Amino acid sequence: MAAQDRLTANTFTRAERTAPVPLRPLPLLRVDGLSVSYGPHEVVTNVGFELGRGESLALIGESGSGKSTIARAVLRLLPSGGRATGRVAFDGQEVLDISERGFRPLRGRAIGFVPQDPANSLNPVRTIGAQAQEAAALLDEPDTAIRKQLILETFAEVGLDNPQRVYDSYPHQLSGGMLQRVLIGLAILPRPALLVADEPTSALDVTIQKRILDLLTRLQHDFKISLLLITHDLAIAAERANALVVLKDGVVQEAGRTASVFSSPASAYARKLRADVPALNPDRYAALRDAGFQTLKTGDAATPKIEVSAVTKTFTVDGKTLTAASDLSFTVPAGTTHALVGESGSGKTTAIRLLLGLEQPDAGTISVAGEPITGRSPQALRSAWRHLQLVYQNPFTSLDPTWTVEQLVREPLDRFKVGTRKERDERVREALADVRLGEHLLSRKPGALSGGQRQRVAIARSLVLEPEVIVLDEPTSALDVSVQADIVEVLLSLQANLGLTYVFVSHDLALVRQLAHTVSVMHRGRIVEHGAVTAIFDNPQQPYTKSLLASIPSGVSGAMHAQQPQLKLAVAAE
Amino acid sequence: MTLASFSSVSRGTSLGWLSALRAPPTVALSFVVIALVIAWSVAPGLFTGHSPVAGVPAEKLLSPSAAHWFGTDHLGRDLYTRVVYGTASSVTSALIAVVIAAVAGGLIGLLAGFLGGWVDIVLARLVDVLLAIPNFLLAVIVVTAIGFDTTNAAIATGVSAVAVFARVMRSEVIKTRQAVFVEAAFLMGGSRWHILLRHVLPNASRSVLPLAVLQFGLSILVIASLAFLGYGDPPPASDWGLLISIGKDYLKWPWLVYAPAFVTIATVLSVNRISRWLRKTD
Amino acid sequence: MRSAYLSYAAKRFAQAVIVILLAYVFTFVVVSILPGDPITNVLRAPQNGFSEDQIRQIIAAQGLDRPIPVQLWTSLSNFVTGDLGLSMRSSRPVTTLIAEVLPSTLILASAAFAIALLLALTIAYGTQFVPKRCGQGLLRGFPSLFLSVPNFVIGLALIHIFGFQLGLFRVIAPDSFWATFFAAIALGGPVSARITEVLIANLDKESEQEYAAVARSRGLGQARLFARHLLKPSSLPVVTVIALAIGELLGGSLITETVFGRTGIGSLVQRSVSTQDLPVLQAVVSLAAVVFVLVNLIADLVYPLLDPRVKLIGGRRVRPTTADDSATATSAAVTS
Amino acid sequence: GLSPARSAGAPPTGGDITFLIDSLGSTWIPNNSAISSFQGHVWGHVTDKLVYVDADGKVSPWIAESWEQNGDATQFTLHLKKGVTFSDSTPLDAAAVVANLDIWYAGRKSDGINPIGLFPKTYERAEAVDAATVKVFFKAPTLGFIPTLGYHGSILISPKTIAQPAAQQADLSKTSGSGPYVVASWKEGDFVKLVKRKDYNWGPAAVGHTGPAYLNSITYKLVSEPSLRVAAVQSGQADVAYSPSPQELKSLKEAGFTIATPRYLGFVNGLAINTKLEPYNDVKVRQALQAGIDRKEIIDTVYTPDWKLATSFIQSNVPGATDHSDLLAYDPGKAEKLLDEAGWIKGANGIRTKEGKQLSLTLHSNPYLATAKSVDELIAQQLGKIGWKVTIRAYDVVTFGEKVRFGGPAVPAYEVTRSFIDAGTVASILTDANNGENWFNLGDSDKKLNELRDKIAGAASLDIRNPLLDELQTYVLEQGYFIPRTQIVQRIYVQSPKLKGEVYNGIAYASYYTATIGE
Numbered sequence A: 001m002a003a004q005d006r007l008t009a010n011t012f013t014r015a016e017r018t019a020p021v022p023l024r025p026l027p028l029l030r031v032d033g034l035s036v037s038y039g040p041h042e043v044v045t046n047v048g049f050e051l052g053r054g055e056s057l058a059l060i061g062e063s064g065s066g067k068s069t070i071a072r073a074v075l076r077l078l079p080s081g082g083r084a085t086g087r088v089a090f091d092g093q094e095v096l097d098i099s100e101r102g103f104r105p106l107r108g109r110a111i112g113f114v115p116q117d118p119a120n121s122l123n124p125v126r127t128i129g130a131q132a133q134e135a136a137a138l139l140d141e142p143d144t145a146i147r148k149q150l151i152l153e154t155f156a157e158v159g160l161d162n163p164q165r166v167y168d169s170y171p172h173q174l175s176g177g178m179l180q181r182v183l184i185g186l187a188i189l190p191r192p193a194l195l196v197a198d199e200p201t202s203a204l205d206v207t208i209q210k211r212i213l214d215l216l217t218r219l220q221h222d223f224k225i226s227l228l229l230i231t232h233d234l235a236i237a238a239e240r241a242n243a244l245v246v247l248k249d250g251v252v253q254e255a256g257r258t259a260s261v262f263s264s265p266a267s268a269y270a271r272k273l274r275a276d277v278p279a280l281n282p283d284r285y286a287a288l289r290d291a292g293f294q295t296l297k298t299g300d301a302a303t304p305k306i307e308v309s310a311v312t313k314t315f316t317v318d319g320k321t322l323t324a325a326s327d328l329s330f331t332v333p334a335g336t337t338h339a340l341v342g343e344s345g346s347g348k349t350t351a352i353r354l355l356l357g358l359e360q361p362d363a364g365t366i367s368v369a370g371e372p373i374t375g376r377s378p379q380a381l382r383s384a385w386r387h388l389q390l391v392y393q394n395p396f397t398s399l400d401p402t403w404t405v406e407q408l409v410r411e412p413l414d415r416f417k418v419g420t421r422k423e424r425d426e427r428v429r430e431a432l433a434d435v436r437l438g439e440h441l442l443s444r445k446p447g448a449l450s451g452g453q454r455q456r457v458a459i460a461r462s463l464v465l466e467p468e469v470i471v472l473d474e475p476t477s478a479l480d481v482s483v484q485a486d487i488v489e490v491l492l493s494l495q496a497n498l499g500l501t502y503v504f505v506s507h508d509l510a511l512v513r514q515l516a517h518t519v520s521v522m523h524r525g526r527i528v529e530h531g532a533v534t535a536i537f538d539n540p541q542q543p544y545t546k547s548l549l550a551s552i553p554s555g556v557s558g559a560m561h562a563q564q565p566q567l568k569l570a571v572a573a574e
Numbered sequence B: 001m002t003l004a005s006f007s008s009v010s011r012g013t014s015l016g017w018l019s020a021l022r023a024p025p026t027v028a029l030s031f032v033v034i035a036l037v038i039a040w041s042v043a044p045g046l047f048t049g050h051s052p053v054a055g056v057p058a059e060k061l062l063s064p065s066a067a068h069w070f071g072t073d074h075l076g077r078d079l080y081t082r083v084v085y086g087t088a089s090s091v092t093s094a095l096i097a098v099v100i101a102a103v104a105g106g107l108i109g110l111l112a113g114f115l116g117g118w119v120d121i122v123l124a125r126l127v128d129v130l131l132a133i134p135n136f137l138l139a140v141i142v143v144t145a146i147g148f149d150t151t152n153a154a155i156a157t158g159v160s161a162v163a164v165f166a167r168v169m170r171s172e173v174i175k176t177r178q179a180v181f182v183e184a185a186f187l188m189g190g191s192r193w194h195i196l197l198r199h200v201l202p203n204a205s206r207s208v209l210p211l212a213v214l215q216f217g218l219s220i221l222v223i224a225s226l227a228f229l230g231y232g233d234p235p236p237a238s239d240w241g242l243l244i245s246i247g248k249d250y251l252k253w254p255w256l257v258y259a260p261a262f263v264t265i266a267t268v269l270s271v272n273r274i275s276r277w278l279r280k281t282d
Numbered sequence C: 001m002r003s004a005y006l007s008y009a010a011k012r013f014a015q016a017v018i019v020i021l022l023a024y025v026f027t028f029v030v031v032s033i034l035p036g037d038p039i040t041n042v043l044r045a046p047q048n049g050f051s052e053d054q055i056r057q058i059i060a061a062q063g064l065d066r067p068i069p070v071q072l073w074t075s076l077s078n079f080v081t082g083d084l085g086l087s088m089r090s091s092r093p094v095t096t097l098i099a100e101v102l103p104s105t106l107i108l109a110s111a112a113f114a115i116a117l118l119l120a121l122t123i124a125y126g127t128q129f130v131p132k133r134c135g136q137g138l139l140r141g142f143p144s145l146f147l148s149v150p151n152f153v154i155g156l157a158l159i160h161i162f163g164f165q166l167g168l169f170r171v172i173a174p175d176s177f178w179a180t181f182f183a184a185i186a187l188g189g190p191v192s193a194r195i196t197e198v199l200i201a202n203l204d205k206e207s208e209q210e211y212a213a214v215a216r217s218r219g220l221g222q223a224r225l226f227a228r229h230l231l232k233p234s235s236l237p238v239v240t241v242i243a244l245a246i247g248e249l250l251g252g253s254l255i256t257e258t259v260f261g262r263t264g265i266g267s268l269v270q271r272s273v274s275t276q277d278l279p280v281l282q283a284v285v286s287l288a289a290v291v292f293v294l295v296n297l298i299a300d301l302v303y304p305l306l307d308p309r310v311k312l313i314g315g316r317r318v319r320p321t322t323a324d325d326s327a328t329a330t331s332a333a334v335t336s
Numbered sequence D: 001g002l003s004p005a006r007s008a009g010a011p012p013t014g015g016d017i018t019f020l021i022d023s024l025g026s027t028w029i030p031n032n033s034a035i036s037s038f039q040g041h042v043w044g045h046v047t048d049k050l051v052y053v054d055a056d057g058k059v060s061p062w063i064a065e066s067w068e069q070n071g072d073a074t075q076f077t078l079h080l081k082k083g084v085t086f087s088d089s090t091p092l093d094a095a096a097v098v099a100n101l102d103i104w105y106a107g108r109k110s111d112g113i114n115p116i117g118l119f120p121k122t123y124e125r126a127e128a129v130d131a132a133t134v135k136v137f138f139k140a141p142t143l144g145f146i147p148t149l150g151y152h153g154s155i156l157i158s159p160k161t162i163a164q165p166a167a168q169q170a171d172l173s174k175t176s177g178s179g180p181y182v183v184a185s186w187k188e189g190d191f192v193k194l195v196k197r198k199d200y201n202w203g204p205a206a207v208g209h210t211g212p213a214y215l216n217s218i219t220y221k222l223v224s225e226p227s228l229r230v231a232a233v234q235s236g237q238a239d240v241a242y243s244p245s246p247q248e249l250k251s252l253k254e255a256g257f258t259i260a261t262p263r264y265l266g267f268v269n270g271l272a273i274n275t276k277l278e279p280y281n282d283v284k285v286r287q288a289l290q291a292g293i294d295r296k297e298i299i300d301t302v303y304t305p306d307w308k309l310a311t312s313f314i315q316s317n318v319p320g321a322t323d324h325s326d327l328l329a330y331d332p333g334k335a336e337k338l339l340d341e342a343g344w345i346k347g348a349n350g351i352r353t354k355e356g357k358q359l360s361l362t363l364h365s366n367p368y369l370a371t372a373k374s375v376d377e378l379i380a381q382q383l384g385k386i387g388w389k390v391t392i393r394a395y396d397v398v399t400f401g402e403k404v405r406f407g408g409p410a411v412p413a414y415e416v417t418r419s420f421i422d423a424g425t426v427a428s429i430l431t432d433a434n435n436g437e438n439w440f441n442l443g444d445s446d447k448k449l450n451e452l453r454d455k456i457a458g459a460a461s462l463d464i465r466n467p468l469l470d471e472l473q474t475y476v477l478e479q480g481y482f483i484p485r486t487q488i489v490q491r492i493y494v495q496s497p498k499l500k501g502e503v504y505n506g507i508a509y510a511s512y513y514t515a516t517i518g519e
């Protein structure tokens, strides 16, 4: 399949070279036969695309597919060891093989860059202002006072409330969202012709994410900036870009206008990708989810598995008290999935840590399967944990890197002394099979597993005890959509078969909608709204819930409404 | 046996050898040097036909030649042979130092980091004291207190490095203790000690390994310096440090200093290179 | 914020005092608890011709037959009042002995420190400007070479080349400029190598950081990137390493002073160690501890002022660290 | 060249010399430091002694112009030179001498001032008869008293200095002697600078000069590396290097440097055997040891021809020493035969065994002698050939003092390097009577040795004593009680050819009192 794709990409570039369309205006950026390798490993192979002036193009693909690498090759910012071959023309000028000195004038002035990770993209020991002055130096403006004025104006433009304070701050004194806006501001300050934005929102909350994407779209319009947007979120790409390039393992799978790629994806990969995006497929798991729910409902739906009543938790930091959970109450019937949603810092993790007894509440009671959780020592909680397990948010940190998969999955059985040796071996294999992991992985260590495989190991580990309740803290937020889809499927079928009760934490409302039965919306430590998923999503009562729901990328491309018909793209299907 | 454990420490299983093969040329060269050093210490007899103790007094102080690669010493013994036979003791003493430092320091760091509270406070002050006394001064004081020979010099060197390991171990343990997988282990029903031994220790030890390798090289130098000050084994021992320190009295015949010094430098250089490589690949 | 700083400073100061006292006790314990009675043995040397009875009288006259805890208590209480006692070896006041040799060691150590720092900065910063093809690797290999050569071999080689062959200095005048200069090179070499290693590691780490790439995307050249962005964050952690290196200069002076025939703390220790001259050893160790603790105290107190990320919480220094501080920590720890 | 050979005409005065030394000892309290072989150099120039003992052991007048003793050697009368002063202008008179004799004998222990260990313990008291006459009383006959006055420890110090507390005495610049030089400045562990005393006028007649010294100053500078000391002299940076490595001497001599290897009066370097310890309680084993050491090879390999083969167990320049080279010849065949007879049979590995025990010998290298380890290694090789298993132990000075003792149960062979002035003291050291050191762990068990000891102690004249001494030497060597290695040269000097006229005394110290430096 890869060979096939490669062929098409080649065909395209060759066709372009031999028969250029004479009347077509010169594209701002043209990438042609670009390959990049790190040492001996080629991670980007023969990629080509074009981006016209004032247009936007999204590079999409799962993690590690080479998106950032392409962006960096274009920007000539490959890390040491990276080597690019092929052709990259900016405004008709070949940029790959000119000298660093020759390329430098383009930097910032003509090509702006918004990096992926706002927290690490500003020098931590210099003030924002000092770094902004560097960007402002690219303007032909000798007067520092005026330059500062321009900086402050730009900060205001990107929606920073108090530009002067931001100017004087050090990076660590600002939140991620603010930093991301600063970075966008610094990138657009010299009014570049091309803006390369590498996942500008992946680290942010949905609400802020929407604001930033809106800002980029607006800037693109206002200043006629071309946008090379990199994202792994198909929904965002669909909403924001005129054109798409779908990558897998460094090879272009499909490229074309957003509308056509979405309406009729030509490659199997793009089709699967589209199907896995929750926002585009809200009812994908409805049948699976409700099947399990229905069977149970007839049984003992009356007895709630989890009861949380009037729980409050405050933390004291720097002498200031912070209420992370305030008067939380909810119940979860057996065999159902309850979701906790809310933006970052709203108290979701705190709620479930209280639920597991990892933190003790200041007030309120919690019981799981009739057993009280509150007011017990860790030793006393062991018996509760026998039936109550947690899957952590981050599969990269929740598994001991020195243990093998077998040891990891076996550990709870050994600790709780479940069954005989033989039976334990048996259970480990069953659990791995449940999460669809092959036995060949048994002797691997987490370092040799992909993120999705790791998270499945983590789930297997919590399943192996056959607990009644599993708490999942954003179990898929670190993963690609396709992996996420696999895991969700596993979870739902297990629930259907075993009647498990889930508490599911997520900030991805689209995902919640796909798999939860009931939901609590959290905001600043409080539950602002709760009830059945369908009821809340279809008819939100609270303004906060409404804004959350509005931020879900619809997958309906804004660009599709834009008037850019002459967009010409390398579309294999054409 | 100690040597076998050293080489296995360096990377572990067959996978380790694969990556060793893919190592940069300088690292590969370093491994070759270390392999040679190990071979010398395991089977010195295979590398030379001379005796390290009995010389021909009439052939004293000959300059390097085909017959005597490193020349002969003041009693007519083949210096190359003495270097080869001295390897085992040099390597062993450096190992003793590292083991003492790593085990004692590691234990202190482990307990301080994991138990926290007053245990941490008490141990931290102890480590501070050890840190506050310059390493070499500490080694000299300890070796005078326990007597002068190479093993004691190794012990003193180890003691002087305890603080370093304790510090690194403690910070690693604290880092590890806060790791999510440690909390997860509690949820899996693990007891404190189980978690300490099976989760925290192996993980925290990983960054101690390059340090231990580095310390190995450092120990060779410190023990050599102690030998230079006269705190080494009696003759006819031929540890590298002793050879250099004997040679320095015969500077008119410079190979007596420079040949063993060269071997020492090559070994330490290789060990340091490997340590740096380990740190990078980890 | 101010009060947080003051309470931090007070706490660090109290710790420092405790460490110094403990170092004093530690030396006493190590030297006197372990077997071997140096005084008696020196007296027993056959050329002295003392009878056992005479030896016993001499020991008793100096109060060395009292129980160890009593001796410790006496010496500790004297120490606290600033009385360091008499050297057992030469019978002269320890304060005089130290005062006599301290200037020479201070000169050597500061020269060594200056050279080490200069060398380290030149090499480390040099790697930023020397291109890969024109010997950057050589420059990078330099510190590990210096770290692999026994310090006394460097010293002997320097003396032979510069002292005898080139006649730049006279061996019998080790306090002359050139003699001090080369002794400082021998002493400072390994220290400079440590600092260089940490600096290079930090520079590499920092230049791999995203912000460096982002700054470059704004059109900064290597020189300005280095001066504006990399210099400060990569040099900050070195403050800690430097503080630890001071201890090594003191320890290293033992060898360097012996080799170069200088009189200083190092050679004083060497002389005292062979006779287990406890009062002198205790004084030197405490002095080393004082220096170490003071320098670290200063480093710790200055650090929060230099690095805006550092927060002082409840008398502790907290830095929201990036992933890889352990490399620096390791090298820093090794340096001590 | 041990006697001052000088041409006629007034020698040039002036000049400064630098003497590189490996250590400057520990304390400078005169009593506690005087016998240290390092400080002896300085004391030799700063202080005078009552009598002078030359390299051949001949005693001649110095501050004591003449002396008498009573018949049983229990009372001595010393007549002092007049007009002698200490550098603090205190006169060196009878009172000063009495003060010195008293502190040599008793020290001031409560103040940390030790007695002089080798000063006769039979001392009773001394009294000043008049300003220039001192009478000394002993509890028992003490024939060696007069020579002892020329020994290291017997340095004359100003009574004012003697009266000072230890901490003051430890400051060399506060100590006054009556010697041709005074301490101008010093720094512990670094250097001692001496300048000449212009009014000095009481040098020992034996050195042929009594006026002020010629050289203006002498600086003793500590350089601990032997190769550096030598290189400094070679490159003209210094004038004398002390204790070079013997291996370097040959080329130095060829390059025109003066090499001095004066021998002190005393025992040769050798091993005192513990006769209580298996297998050395067997005379055949001891004799095999005596014959199994190739003394010539030691000199050829470790030393140079400046070293002399041992001819007895005392140095050949000691009055009364006789030549017993025949007893010390290398004869491995004889050694093997003796061992075979004693039942030590060579095994497959070349090591001899008897009743399952290996024939072993542990040598404790003497920490005071730089070449000791090399010699021990060579001996280990030589004995190895005839079936001995030799182990070498090396301790520092402190541990050596603690672990290694004459006749100690773990020490089969104690390495002796010891100077003395009078051979009469030798015999009494060998057994345990009268506070003897009991070198061979014989106690009182060897009748013949006891007899010789008593006869020698009671001998009232040298004519009676010398034949007895010869008999003692033969007996000790024949019995293999003492295994000589080489005559000892403990002090080796490498000297710039410009420096001439130095004198070596009976304890092999170089005195530059008579030396001059040319261009």
Ligand SMILES: Nc1ncnc2c1ncn2[C@@H]1O[C@H](COP(=O)(O)OP(=O)(O)OP(=O)(O)O)[C@@H](O)[C@H]1O
Residues within 6 Å of the ligand: A038, A043, A061, A062, A063, A064, A065, A066, A067, A068, A069, A070, A079, A080, A081, A232
């Ligand atoms: N500095 C580097 N050295 C070696 N390999 C690298 C380096 N940077 C990236 N890679 C590899 O190149 C491949 C592409 O990485 P890249 O960062 O371009 O992916 P991406 O699509 O941006 O992923 P993500 O969505 O996670 O940001 C990956 O396999 C990655 O492991």
Ligand SMILES: Nc1ncnc2c1ncn2[C@@H]1O[C@H](COP(=O)(O)OP(=O)(O)OP(=O)(O)O)[C@@H](O)[C@H]1O
Residues within 6 Å of the ligand: A315, A316, A317, A322, A323, A324, A342, A343, A344, A345, A346, A347, A348, A349, A350, A351, A507
């Ligand atoms: N141990 C703690 N000490 C102090 N403050 C804490 C602690 N744990 C959480 N908080 C604070 O409580 C608030 C709620 O945090 P929590 O982790 O529950 O949010 P969340 O909804 O899980 O956010 P995210 O989506 O980012 O995971 C935050 O302001 C957080 O800083």
Ligand SMILES: [Mg+2]
Residues within 6 Å of the ligand: A067, A068, A069, A116, A198
């Ligand atoms: Mg990326």
Ligand SMILES: [Mg+2]
Residues within 6 Å of the ligand: A348, A349, A350, A393
């Ligand atoms: Mg959370």
Ligand code: NI
Residues within 6 Å of the ligand: B130, B131, B132, B133, B134, B135, C247, C335, C336
């Ligand atoms: Ni240290």
